Amino acid sequence: MNCSTTRLGLQTQEGGIEITCAPVDQADRLAAQLSADLGEWGLQSVVQTLAVPHEDGRAALIACLQHEFQQDHMPGHNSLNLIRSLKDIDPTDHAKHTDEAWALEREIWVALLGSPHRFVFHDLEALKSHVRVRRNMALAARLTALAFKTEAAERPEADWHYEEEPGFILKPGRPLINALIAATQPEATGKLYDFSCYRATEYVILLGIAQELQAHHPALLAELQQLNERHAVRSGQFHEVFLIEYGSMEAPLPARFYVPGDRLWFRNPDERSADVTGYEGSWVMYMGGGLFSNFWKRDAPFTLESKAIEIFHWKDGVYSDAQGELQMDETVVEHLVAQTQADPEARARVLERMLRMRDPKGVYAEGGCIDTTREYPKNVSREHCDLVLPRF
Incomplete structure (x- = not known):
């Protein structure tokens, strides 16, 4: 199924996709079936597979991106640019280029196959x-x-x-x-x-x-x-x-690795503003194409960078109302976000601070907003x- 070098690489890596319940004598057929399915997205030639036998007479089929394709499209497991880089792969049916669901499914397949985490399926x-x-x-x-x-x-x-x-x-x-x-x-x-x-x-x-x-x-x-x-x-x-x-905190996912459909949390690393209800952090969905959900302003989804900059300026928008309760002034936040985005040096400083892995629960030190x-x-x-x- 693969050369010895490929087999060794697949055996030692931990990511990609694993299908667990394949009889050993059917592993090649399962690999061929997976390849045929991937042909729908023009991916059949960029995936490598390996059948790993178990003692019970069954085998696990491992599938992941070929090394060169991984380096070209997901270097360092960065999946945020996939929608753009995958445009170079032309499907047989060129009309599919305009099909939003088709392009999204292709992005999901590539992100799963290129994942540092092993996704296991029956x-x-x-x-x-x-x-x-x-x-x-x-x-x-x-x-x-x-x-x-x-x-x-x-x-x-x-x-x-x-x-x-x-x-x-x-x-x-x-x-x-x-x-x-x-x-x-x-x-x-x-x-x-x-x-x-x-x-x-x-x-x-x-x-x-x-x-x-x-x-x-x-x-x-x-x-x-x-x-x-x-x-x-x-x-x-x-x-x-x-x-x-x-x-996990012990084995964090790469800061730029996300699969469309992931739910995730961006943490507010500022202790005072994190006490405002709703501003402890931000729960979002990764929608693909490098974009994260913005349920308040649907037509202005977040990039990783714009989300980090917004959360950074929550510390500047917090204030105490007449009852002594902490509140957030979104107008102040929006103004300062625009200022930071327009100043390359300020933007770089904020991102250097924020695009770090978050601190553990209850700790507000040098961590950023990225969850593990x-x-x-x-x-x-x-x-x-x-x-x-x-x-x-």
């Missing part, structure tokens, strides 16, 4: 399901817009009602997908709704999963619908039920579903 269908969920989430994040009130909470009344303990739950018979779209995408209702960016990321993730289930696992979508008619899954429980966290981890959804494919819904 089979090829689970892998393809994962790519589709990420695509759905990234596209939904691009369409999501909220009203700017960090402490408010409202939803479209036609779809949702609020109860103290279960939270915002679906009204009976209101389809989950439509209700999530109505709450997050103003084109659906003509209105922006007030809730936090953290909760919005949960809705974007849930929508991406639900859209995949509608097409490929409708029985699970029905369960998810019934769950949301009884109880909202939120915050820490949402993370436990739906997400997998990768990276990301989050992605658990597998929801029909044959190998890792999602276990809670019972309320």
Whole structure:
């Protein structure tokens, strides 16, 4: 399947994609099937594979980018420029260049294959399901817009009602997908709704999963619908039920490595302004193309640099109101961000300070705003579903 040098490289590296449940005698066929699938994005010639036998008679198929392609398109695992660098790879059908979903899926495939973290899947269908969920989430994040009130909470009344303990739950018979779209995408209702960016990321993730289930696992979508008619899954429980966290403080992910559909946190490294509700940090979705979600101003998504500069100036926008409560003056922040962006030297100083890995929880020292981890959804494919819904 590969030359000895390639085999050694694949055996020693930790990243890329692994498909775990392949009988040894079918590994070559699985590799050929993966290559054929990658042909849809013109990637079949840039991937190397290796079957690693296990004692149980099965094998793990490892796939990653060829070294030269990795160096050309993801040097140092930097995935932020993929959408531009991949334009050099022409698909057979040139009309696909204008297909947003197609380009996004290609970017996801390349980022997964070039990852420093090993993404493990039960089979090829689970892998393809994962790519589709990420695509759905990234596209939904691009369409999501909220009203700017960090402490408010409202939803479209036609779809949702609020109860103290279960939270915002679906009204009976209101389809989950439509209700999530109505709450997050103003084109659906003509209105922006007030809730936090953290909760919005949960809705974007849930929508991406639900859209995949509608097409490929409708029985699970029905369960998810019934769950949301009884109880909202939120915050820490949402993370436990739906997400997998990768990276760690001990083994941080590269600062410029992101896969479209990742949820992540930018930390506010300033202790005083971090005490303002909603400004402890910023939860965002990586939407691909080097852009991160800006749910308050959808048409002005963040780059890594612009997000870092905004968070840096939160320290300058904080003030105490008449009751002694800390508040944030966004007008001051916007003014100073514009000043910094226009001054190359000031911009370089701010980025040098901010584009560092964050300090540990409770520490405010020399760390920046970059988190060491990301989050992605658990597998929801029909044959190998890792999602276990809670019972309320």
